[in-house]
Amino acid sequence: MTGEPDVEEVEASPSTREKILDTAESLYARFGFAGVGMRAVAESVGVSKSALFHHFPSKRELWAAVHERCFLEFDARLEAADARAHNAYERLRLFVESAIDALVENPARAPLLLRSLFEVDNDEPADQAARAVLQRVLARVAAGLEHGMASGELRRAPVQHTVQTLIGMTVFHFATGDFGEELFGAPLYSAAEIRRRKDHVIDFIERALRVTTD
Amino acid sequence: MTGEPDVEEVEASPSTREKILDTAESLYARFGFAGVGMRAVAESVGVSKSALFHHFPSKRELWAAVHERCFLEFDARLEAADARAHNAYERLRLFVESAIDALVENPARAPLLLRSLFEVDNDEPADQAARAVLQRVLARVAAGLEHGMASGELRRAPVQHTVQTLIGMTVFHFATGDFGEELFGAPLYSAAEIRRRKDHVIDFIERALRVTTD
DNA sequence: CTCCCGTCCGACCGGTCGGTCGGTCCGTGG
Protein backbone atom coordinates (compact mmCIF):
# COMPACT_ATOMS: atom_id res chain seq x y z
CA MET A 1 0.00 0.00 0.00
CA THR A 2 2.85 2.36 0.80
CA GLY A 3 4.71 2.83 -2.44
CA GLU A 4 4.19 0.55 -5.35
CA PRO A 5 6.93 -1.75 -6.58
CA ASP A 6 7.67 0.35 -9.62
CA VAL A 7 8.39 3.98 -8.98
CA GLU A 8 6.39 6.70 -10.67
CA GLU A 9 6.19 6.87 -14.41
CA VAL A 10 8.71 4.57 -15.99
CA GLU A 11 8.31 6.57 -19.19
CA ALA A 12 9.46 3.48 -21.08
CA SER A 13 6.68 3.82 -23.64
CA PRO A 14 5.49 7.37 -23.71
CA SER A 15 3.81 6.87 -27.00
CA THR A 16 1.02 4.33 -26.57
CA ARG A 17 -0.01 5.13 -23.04
CA GLU A 18 -0.17 8.84 -23.75
CA LYS A 19 -2.04 8.25 -26.97
CA ILE A 20 -4.58 6.18 -25.08
CA LEU A 21 -5.01 8.94 -22.52
CA ASP A 22 -5.38 11.60 -25.20
CA THR A 23 -7.92 9.61 -27.14
CA ALA A 24 -9.90 8.54 -24.12
CA GLU A 25 -9.91 12.11 -22.88
CA SER A 26 -11.67 13.46 -25.92
CA LEU A 27 -14.07 10.52 -26.12
CA TYR A 28 -15.04 10.66 -22.45
CA ALA A 29 -15.45 14.42 -22.73
CA ARG A 30 -17.93 13.99 -25.56
CA PHE A 31 -19.87 10.91 -24.52
CA GLY A 32 -19.22 10.33 -20.84
CA PHE A 33 -18.13 7.21 -19.02
CA ALA A 34 -21.02 4.99 -19.98
CA GLY A 35 -21.07 6.31 -23.52
CA VAL A 36 -17.58 5.15 -24.46
CA GLY A 37 -16.65 1.49 -24.73
CA MET A 38 -13.16 0.11 -24.48
CA ARG A 39 -13.47 -1.12 -28.03
CA ALA A 40 -14.15 2.41 -29.24
CA VAL A 41 -11.10 3.74 -27.41
CA ALA A 42 -8.87 0.97 -28.71
CA GLU A 43 -10.05 1.38 -32.27
CA SER A 44 -9.65 5.14 -32.10
CA VAL A 45 -6.11 4.83 -30.75
CA GLY A 46 -5.23 2.17 -33.30
CA VAL A 47 -4.37 -0.66 -30.92
CA SER A 48 -6.16 -3.79 -29.83
CA LYS A 49 -8.49 -3.82 -26.88
CA SER A 50 -6.12 -6.17 -25.09
CA ALA A 51 -3.31 -3.63 -25.33
CA LEU A 52 -5.60 -1.15 -23.66
CA PHE A 53 -6.19 -3.49 -20.74
CA HIS A 54 -2.46 -4.06 -20.63
CA HIS A 55 -1.91 -0.37 -19.80
CA PHE A 56 -4.97 0.17 -17.63
CA PRO A 57 -6.39 -2.58 -15.46
CA SER A 58 -10.01 -1.56 -15.93
CA LYS A 59 -12.24 0.96 -17.65
CA ARG A 60 -12.76 2.78 -14.37
CA GLU A 61 -9.03 3.23 -13.89
CA LEU A 62 -8.61 4.59 -17.39
CA TRP A 63 -11.36 7.10 -16.65
CA ALA A 64 -9.68 8.04 -13.39
CA ALA A 65 -6.25 8.40 -15.02
CA VAL A 66 -7.67 10.69 -17.68
CA HIS A 67 -9.27 12.87 -15.03
CA GLU A 68 -6.27 12.99 -12.77
CA ARG A 69 -3.99 14.11 -15.59
CA CYS A 70 -6.45 16.83 -16.53
CA PHE A 71 -6.84 18.07 -12.96
CA LEU A 72 -3.08 18.09 -12.39
CA GLU A 73 -2.57 20.32 -15.41
CA PHE A 74 -5.30 22.59 -14.10
CA ASP A 75 -3.76 22.69 -10.65
CA ALA A 76 -0.36 23.60 -12.06
CA ARG A 77 -1.83 26.57 -13.91
CA LEU A 78 -3.62 27.90 -10.87
CA GLU A 79 -0.56 27.39 -8.71
CA ALA A 80 1.51 29.47 -11.13
CA ALA A 81 -1.17 32.15 -11.15
CA ASP A 82 -1.26 32.07 -7.36
CA ALA A 83 2.47 32.74 -7.14
CA ARG A 84 2.37 35.48 -9.74
CA ALA A 85 -0.33 37.56 -8.08
CA HIS A 86 0.52 40.63 -6.02
CA ASN A 87 -2.87 41.21 -4.44
CA ALA A 88 -6.18 39.48 -3.93
CA TYR A 89 -8.08 40.97 -6.83
CA GLU A 90 -5.22 40.40 -9.25
CA ARG A 91 -5.05 36.82 -8.00
CA LEU A 92 -8.72 36.36 -8.75
CA ARG A 93 -8.27 37.85 -12.21
CA LEU A 94 -5.27 35.64 -12.91
CA PHE A 95 -7.21 32.60 -11.70
CA VAL A 96 -9.92 33.33 -14.24
CA GLU A 97 -7.47 34.00 -17.07
CA SER A 98 -5.35 30.94 -16.48
CA ALA A 99 -8.33 28.72 -15.87
CA ILE A 100 -9.77 29.76 -19.21
CA ASP A 101 -6.33 29.32 -20.82
CA ALA A 102 -6.17 25.78 -19.49
CA LEU A 103 -9.73 25.09 -20.62
CA VAL A 104 -9.11 26.46 -24.09
CA GLU A 105 -5.80 24.75 -24.69
CA ASN A 106 -7.58 21.42 -24.84
CA PRO A 107 -11.30 21.56 -25.67
CA ALA A 108 -11.89 18.25 -23.92
CA ARG A 109 -11.03 19.67 -20.52
CA ALA A 110 -14.14 21.74 -19.91
CA PRO A 111 -16.65 18.96 -20.55
CA LEU A 112 -14.44 16.51 -18.70
CA LEU A 113 -14.23 18.75 -15.66
CA LEU A 114 -17.93 19.50 -15.80
CA ARG A 115 -18.78 15.81 -15.88
CA SER A 116 -16.67 15.13 -12.83
CA LEU A 117 -18.48 17.89 -10.99
CA PHE A 118 -22.05 16.78 -11.49
CA GLU A 119 -21.99 13.12 -12.39
CA VAL A 120 -22.34 10.71 -9.55
CA ASP A 121 -19.20 8.66 -9.93
CA ASN A 122 -17.91 9.42 -6.50
CA ASP A 123 -17.39 6.81 -3.79
CA GLU A 124 -15.58 4.93 -6.55
CA PRO A 125 -12.22 4.00 -5.06
CA ALA A 126 -10.46 4.32 -8.43
CA ASP A 127 -11.38 8.00 -8.68
CA GLN A 128 -10.08 8.92 -5.24
CA ALA A 129 -6.71 10.26 -6.39
CA ALA A 130 -8.26 12.44 -9.06
CA ARG A 131 -10.85 13.72 -6.61
CA ALA A 132 -8.07 14.74 -4.25
CA VAL A 133 -6.41 16.85 -6.95
CA LEU A 134 -9.72 18.45 -7.78
CA GLN A 135 -10.27 19.31 -4.13
CA ARG A 136 -6.85 20.94 -4.08
CA VAL A 137 -7.76 23.12 -7.06
CA LEU A 138 -10.99 24.24 -5.45
CA ALA A 139 -9.36 24.82 -2.10
CA ARG A 140 -6.86 27.10 -3.81
CA VAL A 141 -9.62 29.23 -5.31
CA ALA A 142 -11.54 29.32 -2.04
CA ALA A 143 -8.43 30.32 -0.12
CA GLY A 144 -7.76 33.14 -2.58
CA LEU A 145 -11.28 34.45 -2.11
CA GLU A 146 -11.19 34.15 1.66
CA HIS A 147 -7.89 35.93 1.89
CA GLY A 148 -9.14 38.78 -0.28
CA MET A 149 -12.29 39.17 1.78
CA ALA A 150 -10.40 39.07 5.05
CA SER A 151 -8.02 41.78 3.87
CA GLY A 152 -10.87 43.94 2.63
CA GLU A 153 -9.81 43.84 -1.01
CA LEU A 154 -12.86 41.83 -1.99
CA ARG A 155 -16.46 42.31 -1.01
CA ARG A 156 -17.71 39.81 1.54
CA ALA A 157 -19.76 37.06 -0.04
CA PRO A 158 -20.42 33.38 0.67
CA VAL A 159 -17.17 31.81 -0.47
CA GLN A 160 -18.55 28.47 -1.67
CA HIS A 161 -21.32 30.15 -3.62
CA THR A 162 -18.75 32.39 -5.25
CA VAL A 163 -16.61 29.40 -6.15
CA GLN A 164 -19.60 27.74 -7.75
CA THR A 165 -20.36 30.91 -9.67
CA LEU A 166 -16.79 31.16 -10.94
CA ILE A 167 -16.88 27.55 -12.13
CA GLY A 168 -20.19 28.17 -13.80
CA MET A 169 -18.86 31.23 -15.60
CA THR A 170 -15.71 29.53 -16.86
CA VAL A 171 -16.01 25.76 -17.05
CA PHE A 172 -19.67 25.58 -17.95
CA HIS A 173 -19.33 28.11 -20.75
CA PHE A 174 -16.57 26.25 -22.52
CA ALA A 175 -18.27 22.92 -21.95
CA THR A 176 -21.29 23.91 -24.03
CA GLY A 177 -19.55 22.95 -27.25
CA ASP A 178 -22.10 22.41 -29.97
CA PHE A 179 -24.91 24.08 -28.11
CA GLY A 180 -22.78 27.09 -27.29
CA GLU A 181 -21.73 27.55 -30.88
CA GLU A 182 -25.33 27.35 -31.93
CA LEU A 183 -26.19 29.99 -29.35
CA PHE A 184 -23.34 32.29 -30.33
CA GLY A 185 -23.39 31.54 -34.02
CA ALA A 186 -19.60 31.47 -33.88
CA PRO A 187 -16.93 28.99 -32.83
CA LEU A 188 -16.65 29.01 -29.05
CA TYR A 189 -12.92 28.44 -29.14
CA SER A 190 -11.92 31.18 -31.56
CA ALA A 191 -9.38 33.66 -30.24
CA ALA A 192 -11.85 36.53 -30.47
CA GLU A 193 -14.60 34.73 -28.60
CA ILE A 194 -12.18 33.55 -25.92
CA ARG A 195 -11.01 37.11 -25.38
CA ARG A 196 -14.62 38.26 -25.15
CA ARG A 197 -15.41 35.58 -22.58
CA LYS A 198 -12.43 36.55 -20.45
CA ASP A 199 -13.40 40.21 -20.59
CA HIS A 200 -16.99 39.42 -19.70
CA VAL A 201 -16.11 37.24 -16.73
CA ILE A 202 -13.52 39.68 -15.42
CA ASP A 203 -15.92 42.58 -15.83
CA PHE A 204 -18.60 40.63 -13.97
CA ILE A 205 -16.46 39.65 -11.03
CA GLU A 206 -14.86 43.09 -10.80
CA ARG A 207 -18.23 44.77 -10.43
CA ALA A 208 -19.58 42.11 -8.12
CA LEU A 209 -16.58 41.45 -5.92
CA ARG A 210 -13.94 44.16 -6.09
CA VAL A 211 -13.82 46.84 -3.43
CA THR A 212 -12.66 50.03 -5.08
CA THR A 213 -10.47 52.00 -2.75
CA ASP A 214 -9.77 54.99 -4.98
CA MET B 1 -70.39 15.43 -20.07
CA THR B 2 -71.81 12.38 -21.77
CA GLY B 3 -70.11 12.81 -25.12
CA GLU B 4 -67.09 14.95 -24.46
CA PRO B 5 -65.12 16.16 -27.45
CA ASP B 6 -61.86 14.33 -27.12
CA VAL B 7 -59.67 17.19 -28.19
CA GLU B 8 -57.52 17.02 -25.08
CA GLU B 9 -55.19 14.25 -24.11
CA VAL B 10 -57.09 11.06 -23.63
CA GLU B 11 -55.41 10.72 -20.24
CA ALA B 12 -56.77 7.19 -20.08
CA SER B 13 -53.73 5.91 -18.18
CA PRO B 14 -52.17 8.77 -16.31
CA SER B 15 -50.52 6.41 -13.94
CA THR B 16 -48.06 4.22 -15.81
CA ARG B 17 -46.88 6.66 -18.45
CA GLU B 18 -46.29 9.40 -15.91
CA LYS B 19 -44.54 6.99 -13.58
CA ILE B 20 -42.26 5.98 -16.41
CA LEU B 21 -41.44 9.60 -17.17
CA ASP B 22 -40.80 10.39 -13.51
CA THR B 23 -38.54 7.40 -13.02
CA ALA B 24 -36.66 7.87 -16.28
CA GLU B 25 -36.20 11.55 -15.45
CA SER B 26 -34.33 10.88 -12.25
CA LEU B 27 -32.32 8.02 -13.72
CA TYR B 28 -31.30 9.96 -16.83
CA ALA B 29 -30.41 12.95 -14.65
CA ARG B 30 -28.06 10.81 -12.59
CA PHE B 31 -26.47 8.56 -15.20
CA GLY B 32 -27.16 10.09 -18.59
CA PHE B 33 -28.59 8.51 -21.71
CA ALA B 34 -25.97 5.82 -22.21
CA GLY B 35 -25.83 5.06 -18.49
CA VAL B 36 -29.46 3.98 -18.13
CA GLY B 37 -30.84 0.86 -19.78
CA MET B 38 -34.48 0.24 -20.52
CA ARG B 39 -34.37 -2.73 -18.16
CA ALA B 40 -33.26 -0.45 -15.33
CA VAL B 41 -36.11 1.96 -16.02
CA ALA B 42 -38.67 -0.80 -16.24
CA GLU B 43 -37.48 -2.46 -13.07
CA SER B 44 -37.43 0.85 -11.22
CA VAL B 45 -40.97 1.67 -12.33
CA GLY B 46 -42.20 -1.80 -11.52
CA VAL B 47 -43.38 -2.84 -14.97
CA SER B 48 -41.97 -5.09 -17.63
CA LYS B 49 -39.63 -3.82 -20.31
CA SER B 50 -42.26 -4.59 -22.92
CA ALA B 51 -44.74 -2.27 -21.23
CA LEU B 52 -42.14 0.43 -21.48
CA PHE B 53 -41.80 -0.05 -25.22
CA HIS B 54 -45.57 -0.04 -25.43
CA HIS B 55 -45.67 3.54 -24.15
CA PHE B 56 -42.51 4.81 -25.89
CA PRO B 57 -41.41 3.46 -29.25
CA SER B 58 -37.69 3.69 -28.50
CA LYS B 59 -35.18 4.63 -25.86
CA ARG B 60 -34.36 7.85 -27.70
CA GLU B 61 -38.00 8.91 -27.70
CA LEU B 62 -38.32 8.25 -23.98
CA TRP B 63 -35.25 10.43 -23.46
CA ALA B 64 -36.76 13.14 -25.66
CA ALA B 65 -40.13 12.97 -23.90
CA VAL B 66 -38.49 13.34 -20.49
CA HIS B 67 -36.59 16.38 -21.67
CA GLU B 68 -39.50 18.02 -23.41
CA ARG B 69 -41.70 17.71 -20.32
CA CYS B 70 -38.94 19.23 -18.21
CA PHE B 71 -38.34 22.13 -20.60
CA LEU B 72 -42.05 22.87 -20.94
CA GLU B 73 -42.37 23.20 -17.18
CA PHE B 74 -39.36 25.51 -17.20
CA ASP B 75 -40.78 27.59 -20.01
CA ALA B 76 -44.11 27.98 -18.22
CA ARG B 77 -42.35 29.33 -15.13
CA LEU B 78 -40.34 31.86 -17.08
CA GLU B 79 -43.38 32.92 -19.07
CA ALA B 80 -45.26 33.62 -15.84
CA ALA B 81 -42.30 35.57 -14.51
CA ASP B 82 -42.12 37.51 -17.76
CA ALA B 83 -45.73 38.57 -17.47
CA ARG B 84 -45.41 39.49 -13.80
CA ALA B 85 -42.45 41.84 -14.21
CA HIS B 86 -42.90 45.61 -14.31
CA ASN B 87 -39.40 46.52 -15.48
CA ALA B 88 -36.30 44.98 -16.95
CA TYR B 89 -34.33 44.48 -13.76
CA GLU B 90 -37.29 43.06 -11.91
CA ARG B 91 -37.83 40.71 -14.88
CA LEU B 92 -34.25 39.54 -14.59
CA ARG B 93 -34.63 39.00 -10.86
CA LEU B 94 -37.90 37.11 -11.34
CA PHE B 95 -36.27 34.98 -14.03
CA VAL B 96 -33.57 33.96 -11.59
CA GLU B 97 -36.00 33.30 -8.75
CA SER B 98 -38.43 31.27 -10.79
CA ALA B 99 -35.70 29.39 -12.60
CA ILE B 100 -34.26 28.34 -9.26
CA ASP B 101 -37.75 27.50 -8.02
CA ALA B 102 -38.28 25.23 -11.01
CA LEU B 103 -34.85 23.67 -10.55
CA VAL B 104 -35.42 23.04 -6.87
CA GLU B 105 -38.91 21.65 -7.13
CA ASN B 106 -37.50 18.56 -8.81
CA PRO B 107 -33.82 17.85 -8.16
CA ALA B 108 -33.55 15.94 -11.43
CA ARG B 109 -34.16 19.01 -13.53
CA ALA B 110 -30.83 20.76 -13.09
CA PRO B 111 -28.66 17.81 -14.12
CA LEU B 112 -31.10 16.97 -16.90
CA LEU B 113 -30.97 20.50 -18.27
CA LEU B 114 -27.22 20.64 -17.91
CA ARG B 115 -26.78 17.41 -19.85
CA SER B 116 -28.89 18.67 -22.69
CA LEU B 117 -26.74 21.80 -22.85
CA PHE B 118 -23.33 20.21 -23.19
CA GLU B 119 -23.80 16.66 -24.34
CA VAL B 120 -23.65 16.04 -28.03
CA ASP B 121 -26.99 14.36 -28.63
CA ASN B 122 -28.20 16.97 -31.04
CA ASP B 123 -28.98 16.32 -34.69
CA GLU B 124 -31.08 13.48 -33.30
CA PRO B 125 -34.48 13.86 -34.94
CA ALA B 126 -36.28 12.56 -31.85
CA ASP B 127 -34.93 15.41 -29.73
CA GLN B 128 -36.02 18.16 -32.12
CA ALA B 129 -39.23 19.06 -30.29
CA ALA B 130 -37.50 19.30 -26.94
CA ARG B 131 -34.70 21.38 -28.45
CA ALA B 132 -37.27 23.81 -29.80
CA VAL B 133 -38.74 24.34 -26.33
CA LEU B 134 -35.26 24.87 -24.92
CA GLN B 135 -34.52 27.46 -27.58
CA ARG B 136 -37.73 29.23 -26.63
CA VAL B 137 -36.65 29.40 -22.99
CA LEU B 138 -33.27 30.83 -23.88
CA ALA B 139 -34.72 33.29 -26.36
CA ARG B 140 -36.99 34.57 -23.61
CA VAL B 141 -34.06 35.26 -21.31
CA ALA B 142 -32.03 36.84 -24.11
CA ALA B 143 -34.96 39.04 -25.10
CA GLY B 144 -35.37 40.19 -21.49
CA LEU B 145 -31.73 41.16 -21.32
CA GLU B 146 -31.75 42.92 -24.68
CA HIS B 147 -34.83 44.90 -23.81
CA GLY B 148 -33.33 46.00 -20.52
CA MET B 149 -30.09 47.07 -22.14
CA ALA B 150 -31.88 48.94 -24.90
CA SER B 151 -33.99 50.86 -22.40
CA GLY B 152 -30.96 51.70 -20.30
CA GLU B 153 -32.12 49.80 -17.22
CA LEU B 154 -29.35 47.26 -17.56
CA ARG B 155 -25.70 47.80 -18.27
CA ARG B 156 -24.64 46.94 -21.81
CA ALA B 157 -22.96 43.55 -21.98
CA PRO B 158 -22.68 40.77 -24.54
CA VAL B 159 -26.11 39.18 -24.31
CA GLN B 160 -25.12 35.59 -25.11
CA HIS B 161 -22.26 35.69 -22.65
CA THR B 162 -24.62 36.98 -20.01
CA VAL B 163 -27.10 34.21 -20.76
CA GLN B 164 -24.34 31.64 -20.39
CA THR B 165 -23.32 33.22 -17.10
CA LEU B 166 -26.88 33.14 -15.78
CA ILE B 167 -27.23 29.47 -16.69
CA GLY B 168 -23.92 28.75 -15.04
CA MET B 169 -24.97 30.50 -11.85
CA THR B 170 -28.32 28.74 -11.59
CA VAL B 171 -28.45 25.44 -13.44
CA PHE B 172 -24.85 24.41 -12.89
CA HIS B 173 -24.99 25.10 -9.17
CA PHE B 174 -27.99 22.88 -8.56
CA ALA B 175 -26.65 20.21 -10.87
CA THR B 176 -23.62 19.61 -8.68
CA GLY B 177 -25.55 17.30 -6.42
CA ASP B 178 -23.18 15.12 -4.47
CA PHE B 179 -20.15 17.18 -5.27
CA GLY B 180 -21.89 20.40 -4.28
CA GLU B 181 -23.01 18.98 -0.98
CA GLU B 182 -19.47 17.87 -0.31
CA LEU B 183 -18.24 21.37 -1.12
CA PHE B 184 -20.84 23.09 1.03
CA GLY B 185 -20.98 20.51 3.77
CA ALA B 186 -24.74 20.91 3.72
CA PRO B 187 -27.64 19.67 1.61
CA LEU B 188 -27.80 21.74 -1.58
CA TYR B 189 -31.57 21.61 -1.68
CA SER B 190 -32.32 22.74 1.88
CA ALA B 191 -34.54 25.80 2.16
CA ALA B 192 -31.77 27.81 3.78
CA GLU B 193 -29.18 27.01 1.13
CA ILE B 194 -31.64 27.70 -1.66
CA ARG B 195 -32.39 31.10 -0.18
CA ARG B 196 -28.66 31.78 0.10
CA ARG B 197 -28.11 30.83 -3.53
CA LYS B 198 -30.91 33.08 -4.71
CA ASP B 199 -29.54 35.98 -2.69
CA HIS B 200 -26.04 35.41 -3.97
CA VAL B 201 -27.07 35.25 -7.61
CA ILE B 202 -29.32 38.27 -7.35
CA ASP B 203 -26.64 40.23 -5.53
CA PHE B 204 -24.15 39.30 -8.24
CA ILE B 205 -26.30 40.27 -11.18
CA GLU B 206 -27.51 43.44 -9.52
CA ARG B 207 -23.96 44.70 -9.02
CA ALA B 208 -22.83 43.54 -12.43
CA LEU B 209 -25.82 44.47 -14.56
CA ARG B 210 -28.14 46.95 -12.88
CA VAL B 211 -27.89 50.61 -13.73
CA THR B 212 -28.70 52.56 -10.60
CA THR B 213 -30.59 55.70 -11.46
CA ASP B 214 -30.95 57.11 -7.98
C1' DC C 1 -72.45 -14.12 -25.63
C1' DT C 2 -68.56 -12.53 -28.84
C1' DC C 3 -65.37 -9.28 -30.49
C1' DC C 4 -62.13 -5.82 -29.92
C1' DC C 5 -58.64 -2.93 -28.11
C1' DG C 6 -55.55 -1.00 -24.79
C1' DT C 7 -52.37 -2.70 -21.36
C1' DC C 8 -49.10 -5.55 -20.07
C1' DC C 9 -46.15 -9.75 -19.92
C1' DG C 10 -42.32 -13.62 -20.69
C1' DA C 11 -39.35 -15.30 -23.95
C1' DC C 12 -36.40 -14.44 -27.30
C1' DC C 13 -33.19 -12.07 -31.06
C1' DG C 14 -28.63 -10.25 -32.78
C1' DG C 15 -25.25 -7.48 -31.13
C1' DT C 16 -22.14 -5.20 -27.81
C1' DC C 17 -20.35 -4.71 -23.16
C1' DG C 18 -16.07 -5.13 -19.84
C1' DG C 19 -12.77 -8.32 -19.07
C1' DT C 20 -9.76 -12.73 -19.59
C1' DC C 21 -6.62 -15.99 -21.67
C1' DG C 22 -3.11 -18.08 -24.33
C1' DG C 23 0.20 -16.89 -27.13
C1' DT C 24 3.53 -13.99 -30.37
C1' DC C 25 7.00 -10.63 -31.03
C1' DC C 26 11.10 -8.28 -29.71
C1' DG C 27 14.80 -5.85 -27.16
C1' DT C 28 18.00 -6.81 -23.39
C1' DG C 29 21.15 -9.14 -20.26
C1' DG C 30 23.63 -13.11 -19.02
Add this chain to the structure above:
DNA sequence: CCACGGACCGACCGACCGGTCGGACGGGAG
Protein backbone atom coordinates in the same frame (compact mmCIF):
# COMPACT_ATOMS: atom_id res chain seq x y z
C1' DC D 1 23.20 -18.94 -27.41
C1' DC D 2 18.96 -18.80 -24.47
C1' DA D 3 15.86 -16.81 -20.90
C1' DC D 4 13.08 -13.23 -19.56
C1' DG D 5 9.73 -9.68 -19.38
C1' DG D 6 7.09 -5.83 -21.41
C1' DA D 7 4.08 -4.72 -25.34
C1' DC D 8 0.76 -6.36 -27.94
C1' DC D 9 -2.72 -9.39 -30.34
C1' DG D 10 -7.04 -12.51 -31.70
C1' DA D 11 -10.37 -15.29 -29.80
C1' DC D 12 -13.35 -15.98 -26.47
C1' DC D 13 -16.59 -15.53 -22.04
C1' DG D 14 -20.92 -14.40 -19.51
C1' DA D 15 -23.72 -10.56 -18.94
C1' DC D 16 -26.30 -7.14 -20.70
C1' DC D 17 -28.01 -4.06 -24.51
C1' DG D 18 -32.24 -2.15 -27.40
C1' DG D 19 -35.93 -4.05 -29.58
C1' DT D 20 -39.56 -7.69 -31.24
C1' DC D 21 -43.20 -11.07 -30.97
C1' DG D 22 -47.13 -13.80 -29.66
C1' DG D 23 -50.13 -14.05 -26.33
C1' DA D 24 -52.77 -13.19 -21.64
C1' DC D 25 -55.97 -10.36 -19.27
C1' DG D 26 -59.90 -7.29 -18.63
C1' DG D 27 -63.48 -4.01 -19.64
C1' DG D 28 -66.72 -1.79 -22.89
C1' DA D 29 -69.70 -2.16 -27.18
C1' DG D 30 -72.41 -4.95 -30.59
